[in-house]
Amino acid sequence: MDLLFPRKCPFCATILEGEELLCGSCQSTLPWLMGQARERQVDFAAACLSPLTYTGAVRDSIHRYKFPGNPSYARCYGLLVAQCVEDQWPHPLDQVTWVPVSWRRREKRGFDQGKRLAAETAAALKLPLTDTLVKRRHTPQQSRLTETAQRRANVLGAYAVRPGAQVEGKRLLLIDDVVTSGATLSECARILMQAGAREVVCAALAQARKK
Ligand SMILES: [Zn+2]
Numbered sequence: 001m002d003l004l005f006p007r008k009c010p011f012c013a014t015i016l017e018g019e020e021l022l023c024g025s026c027q028s029t030l031p032w033l034m035g036q037a038r039e040r041q042v043d044f045a046a047a048c049l050s051p052l053t054y055t056g057a058v059r060d061s062i063h064r065y066k067f068p069g070n071p072s073y074a075r076c077y078g079l080l081v082a083q084c085v086e087d088q089w090p091h092p093l094d095q096v097t098w099v100p101v102s103w104r105r106r107e108k109r110g111f112d113q114g115k116r117l118a119a120e121t122a123a124a125l126k127l128p129l130t131d132t133l134v135k136r137r138h139t140p141q142q143s144r145l146t147e148t149a150q151r152r153a154n155v156l157g158a159y160a161v162r163p164g165a166q167v168e169g170k171r172l173l174l175i176d177d178v179v180t181s182g183a184t185l186s187e188c189a190r191i192l193m194q195a196g197a198r199e200v201v202c203a204a205l206a207q208a209r210k211k
Pocket residue numbers: 009010011012013014022023024025026027
């Protein structure tokens with residue numbers, strides 16, 4: 001299959017050899033975050049971690065992952081997120097879950113990019129993947145809103161804990177592709193905590209840095 005569809009670096013499209021997940025050049029030049037810079041504050045979450053800055057090749061790659069859709073990127077992304085969580089969060093976690101997209105958006109893309117990323121992260125961390133959240137209404141894309149207040153209002157009440165989801169007493173790793181204002185992750189963390197979760201740790205492939 002690799003001969004017909006050679007694997008490409010998710011960040012620069014260079015053809016990859018062997019088992020590598022991204023090319024050597026991206027490994028040295030991508031905007032990697034180190035130490036404390038990988039963490040940011042998200043309300044209701046114990047931590048919010050990401051290995052990369054949401055800029056340049058990273059932003060373009062995530063865009064290609066979602067539109068028109070390159071589900072194969074998820075493996076590399078998931079391993080990078082898992083590595084970052086292992087480095088920055090030396091505490092036990094019980095389950096991995098994700099920020100859902102509305103069915104309308106999923107339909108358009110043909111795959112659930114958040115779930116796919118969470119599944120790869122869970123596999124790398126050897127943790128179970130659980131479906132805990134539902135999106136109750138279609139919201140305008142957060143990226144179209146510029147103000148933090150607008151983003152918060154946009155997501156307020158947009159998510160709910162899935163009926164029957166077992167989150168009580170659980171330490172959850174909540175995955176999204178990008179953290180920008182943190183409003184979506186914070187709203188999801190809030191309702192998971194309200195449903196009895198013991199702790200919510202957020203992780204994303206990349207975070208937008210304030211200038
Ligand atoms: Zn590359």
